[in-house]
Amino acid sequence: MTRTKSIIGKAVVSFTGLCAFSAVAAVVWIMGTIVWGGHSHLTWAFLTQAPAAGMTEGGILPAIVGTFMLVVIMSLVGVPVGTITAIYLSEYTSRGSKLANFIRFAVNTLAGIPAIVFGLFGLGFFVQFTGGTLDRLFSPEGKLVWAQPNILWASLTMALLTLPVVIVSVEEAIKTVPRELREASLALGVTKWQTIWRVVLPNSVGGILTGAILAVSRGAGEVAPILFTGAAYFLPNLPHGFTDQFMELGYHLYIMTTQSTDVEKTLPIQYATTLVLLLLTFALNFGAIFMRYRLRSRRVAA
Amino acid sequence: METAPHYAKLYTKDLHLHYGPKHALKGISLDMKAYKVTALIGPSGCGKSTFLRSLNRMNDTIDNVNIKGSVFVDNVDIYHKKVDEVQLRKKVGMIFQKSNPFPKSIYDNVAYGPRIHGLRDKAKLDELVETSLRRAAIWDEVKDELKKSALALSGGQQQRLCIARALAVEPEVLLMDEPASALDPIATAKIEELIYELKTTYTIVIVTHNMQQAARVSDYTAFFYMGSVVEFDATERIFTSPKEKQTEDYVTGRFG
Numbered sequence: 085m086t087r088t089k090s091i092i093g094k095a096v097v098s099f100t101g102l103c104a105f106s107a108v109a110a111v112v113w114i115m116g117t118i119v120w121g122g123h124s125h126l127t128w129a130f131l132t133q134a135p136a137a138g139m140t141e142g143g144i145l146p147a148i149v150g151t152f153m154l155v156v157i158m159s160l161v162g163v164p165v166g167t168i169t170a171i172y173l174s175e176y177t178s179r180g181s182k183l184a185n186f187i188r189f190a191v192n193t194l195a196g197i198p199a200i201v202f203g204l205f206g207l208g209f210f211v212q213f214t215g216g217t218l219d220r221l222f223s224p225e226g227k228l229v230w231a232q233p234n235i236l237w238a239s240l241t242m243a244l245l246t247l248p249v250v251i252v253s254v255e256e257a258i259k260t261v262p263r264e265l266r267e268a269s270l271a272l273g274v275t276k277w278q279t280i281w282r283v284v285l286p287n288s289v290g291g292i293l294t295g296a297i298l299a300v301s302r303g304a305g306e307v308a309p310i311l312f313t314g315a316a317y318f319l320p321n322l323p324h325g326f327t328d329q330f331m332e333l334g335y336h337l338y339i340m341t342t343q344s345t346d347v348e349k350t351l352p353i354q355y356a357t358t359l360v361l362l363l364l365t366f367a368l369n370f371g372a373i374f375m376r377y378r379l380r381s382r383r384v385a386a
Numbered sequence: 387m388e389t390a391p392h393y394a395k396l397y398t399k400d401l402h403l404h405y406g407p408k409h410a411l412k413g414i415s416l417d418m419k420a421y422k423v424t425a426l427i428g429p430s431g432c433g434k435s436t437f438l439r440s441l442n443r444m445n446d447t448i449d450n451v452n453i454k455g456s457v458f459v460d461n462v463d464i465y466h467k468k469v470d471e472v473q474l475r476k477k478v479g480m481i482f483q484k485s486n487p488f489p490k491s492i493y494d495n496v497a498y499g500p501r502i503h504g505l506r507d508k509a510k511l512d513e514l515v516e517t518s519l520r521r522a523a524i525w526d527e528v529k530d531e532l533k534k535s536a537l538a539l540s541g542g543q544q545q546r547l548c549i550a551r552a553l554a555v556e557p558e559v560l561l562m563d564e565p566a567s568a569l570d571p572i573a574t575a576k577i578e579e580l581i582y583e584l585k586t587t588y589t590i591v592i593v594t595h596n597m598q599q600a601a602r603v604s605d606y607t608a609f610f611y612m613g614s615v616v617e618f619d620a621t622e623r624i625f626t627s628p629k630e631k632q633t634e635d636y637v638t639g640r641f642g
Contacts, residue, residue, distance in 0.1 A: 178449040179449060264484055267482065270447060271475055271552070272476070272479070272499035272555050273476030273555055282498070
């Protein structure tokens with residue numbers, strides 16, 4: 085009896101250990117392969133040149149710049165909208181009210197929608213509907229200006245995708261602002277909005293920044309939302325305006341692995357591109373973790 | 387208990403407050419006279435803090451609070467729909483139990499209210515900050531480090547800074563919610579001394595758990611129990627010859 089039990093016990097320990105180990109192994113394996121395959125190609129020239137010779141040579145500068153511009157425009161739209169939504173939820177709806185629950189439900193649903201659906205929604209809503217309406221109103225002779233994929237529509241689609249991340253982290257931050265501080269301000273004859281602006285938001289800056297960085301790292305890693313809304317197969321030039329298309333690291337990788345004229349020859353480029361994408365995402369994630377950690381320790385110290 | 391509205395800076399008439407299903411205040415009528423200190427005493431949960439917070443409509447910020455009856459400040463019903471609670475709170479300031487300075491410098495804490503209310507002139511602001519800090523009896527301790535974070539001050543200093551911050555918006559009434567309960571005896575003595583000074587200029591209503599404190603600083607005392615005022619009279623009488631048995635038991639420490 086006891087022997088059987090001890091055998092089962094050992095088996096359970098070994099099995100759970102093995103499962104845990106497989107997660108670690110997967111990370112090491114993936115990282116190892118990518119670093120091994122890509123490090124030699126990761127040169128200054130690779131980072132600062134446009135792809136050449138039918139994308140079998142050259143660098144990935146347009147993709148880096150495109151990714152950068154994508155996340156900047158996305159943040160400029162998504163962070164304010166997300167922050168304002170979080171303010172509305174935590175300050176202007178009462179806890180547990182039907183409206184608040186409904187908005188929270190909507191935000192959670194938004195977070196659960198697959199990225200490709202966002203891509204198709206972006207194509208339908210931004211490119212065709214919004215862009216189409218703009219062109220009908222402002223474009224002479226039916227020339228397509230806004231009714232085609234571009235960096236603005238791609239960024240807006242991405243902003244929509246990352247909105248829940250921003251809302252949740254800003255709301256969390258707003259919740260940690262002590263009630264005593266708000267009351268101190270209100271008791272001085274300061275309006276609610278002034279209190280939010282002067283007391284609540286300055287004390288939530290950490291959460292807003294964390295939300296922004298998490299959104300950026302999420303956005304930088306998604307390809308599906310920009311597939312139909314603005315990402316380009318190949319563009320030697322950098323985007324100059326909202327109506328330009330752009331290259332993006334994740335999409336570039338997808339193109340290189342599936343549409344390349346010579347997949348074997350471009351393997352080092354693919355690995356190096358993956359490495360750049362991962363480093364960028366990791367840097368942003370670690371930035372968010374570091375910032376949260378610093379703000380938390382500061383709050384404890386105070 | 388006679389009512390004399392025209393002498394009372396604040397008075398309430400049959401004030402009822404429901405907090406969700408809880409009947410927290412059951413018909414309170416109380417006069418608080420100008421330039422006097424009125425103390426509200428009673429066991430925990432008796433409604434004295436809730437009552438205090440009704441006097442500047444701070445309870446408005448809490449969900450599920452229902453108020454019936456009236457509160458008059460300078461003979462104006464503050465719960466009338468034409469009254470702006472933001473303007474009211476400028477006139478009726480509040481000091482909280484736990485000192486709550488903003489995570490800003492000492493100067494910016496005091497200047498916070500006046501700045502938002504539109505005072506931009508640097509010289510005038512400097513002057514107002516100094517006057518407020520002097521009135522709150524903390525100027526001598528902080529005058530050389532106005533740029534220092536308010537969070538670096540001791541508990542007693544923080545509380546006096548909060549008083550200075552409240553004074554800077556030039557209120558007429560000060561509501562104090564157990565302002566010294568978290569302080570040591572020396573800091574408490576300083577706050578009490580300060581209250582004594584302040585009543586020459588302000589009307590003060592103070593909630594306290596400390597019988598000796600009520601006896602020392604107040605002119606009038608109201609004894610709250612289970613959401614009602616059991617007895618309200620001159621402080622001396624409450625502590626030496628209360629009319630109600632309950633009051634006597636409480637002030638002599640037999641229950642509470």
